[in-house]
Amino acid sequence: MTADLRKFIFDDLQTVEGYLDPPDALVFLSLLQAQSDNGLNGGVAEIGVFYGRSYFLFKKVCNGEDKVLAIDLFDIDQQISGDVTQYSRFLDNGERLGLKVDEDLIIKGDSTQLRPNEITEKAGRIRFFSIDGGHMLRHVLSDSMLATDTLADHGIIAFDDTFNPAWPEVTVGVSDFLRDRQEQFAAFCMTKYKTYVCRREFYDFYRDAINNAADLMAFDHVETEFLGSKAIRLHNPMTRRMVYEVMVRSGMRSLSERVYR
Numbered sequence: 001m002t003a004d005l006r007k008f009i010f011d012d013l014q015t016v017e018g019y020l021d022p023p024d025a026l027v028f029l030s031l032l033q034a035q036s037d038n039g040l041n042g043g044v045a046e047i048g049v050f051y052g053r054s055y056f057l058f059k060k061v062c063n064g065e066d067k068v069l070a071i072d073l074f075d076i077d078q079q080i081s082g083d084v085t086q087y088s089r090f091l092d093n094g095e096r097l098g099l100k101v102d103e104d105l106i107i108k109g110d111s112t113q114l115r116p117n118e119i120t121e122k123a124g125r126i127r128f129f130s131i132d133g134g135h136m137l138r139h140v141l142s143d144s145m146l147a148t149d150t151l152a153d154h155g156i157i158a159f160d161d162t163f164n165p166a167w168p169e170v171t172v173g174v175s176d177f178l179r180d181r182q183e184q185f186a187a188f189c190m191t192k193y194k195t196y197v198c199r200r201e202f203y204d205f206y207r208d209a210i211n212n213a214a215d216l217m218a219f220d221h222v223e224t225e226f227l228g229s230k231a232i233r234l235h236n237p238m239t240r241r242m243v244y245e246v247m248v249r250s251g252m253r254s255l256s257e258r259v260y261r
């Protein structure tokens with residue numbers, strides 16, 4: 001099954017325009033599997049769908065067993081005719097991948113206007129919440145509050161673009177979140193793009209999940225102190241990233257998975 005999911009991550013998923021790169025896709029997979037293997041149930045939620053790259057990974061891994069709720073403005077590619085092509089491209093991607101979008105679980109609108117019960121009534125308490133919507137401080141503060149209020153006790157929040165210099169307010173928002181809730185939440189994993197946090201009671205569980213995940217063995221595991229906790233930073237050396245890029249650009253996408261073994 002993992003071989004099938006790895007093929008999906010390195011091949012099929014890359015046909016969806018988007019921002020989830022294979023290392024973070026492998027982290028998503030490893031964390032979702034650790035939760036399922038240990039009976040840590042709940043819905044999955046994402047703010048910021050774009051054309052569905054992370055959404056379809058959630059759909060694939062959850063395999064129809066958990067609700068995957070997604071929130072987006074869906075106003076990109078607005079045509080003069082009034083057709084909104086972001087949403088139709090998202091639906092088309094689902095048809096093409098054989099992962100039909102469950103439209104009852106799609107919320108079209110501004111995430112900062114949502115109330116927690118609009119999420120929990122549709123998907124229950126959330127075990128994995130991906131925040132990748134608006135990238136200004138007010139969005140991150142509002143979205144992280146929404147995630148906190150809907151998260152299962154064992155839930156994870158994945159913050160995107162945490163240290164991207166193009167989006168400095170995301171860095172401030174995630175730092176504020178961790179500083180304000182240091183007693184409750186801790187960062188347990190960091191990648192080049194994302195920071196993963198959980199409640200302190202589950203910190204050891206998720207650190208073990210990252211340390212023991214077979215799909216993450218290719219990365220260097222480096223201890224990094226971040227606002228009151230030690231996170232495992234998964235370092236992905238430049239040489240491997242270059243080999244991966246060369247393979248993808250020269251049409252060897254389906255073989256690129258081997259670079260990350």
Ligand SMILES: C[S@@+](CC[C@H](N)C(=O)[O-])C[C@H]1O[C@@H](n2cnc3c(N)ncnc32)[C@H](O)[C@@H]1O
Pocket residue numbers: 017018019020047048049050051052053054055071072073074075076109110111112132133134135139
């Ligand atoms: C960087 S893209 C998300 C990438 C996606 N997670 C992926 O895997 O490819 C950001 C998305 O957030 C959405 N967005 C921006 N501001 C938002 C808001 N206030 N509420 C809901 N969605 C928002 C945009 O429409 C866009 O689709």
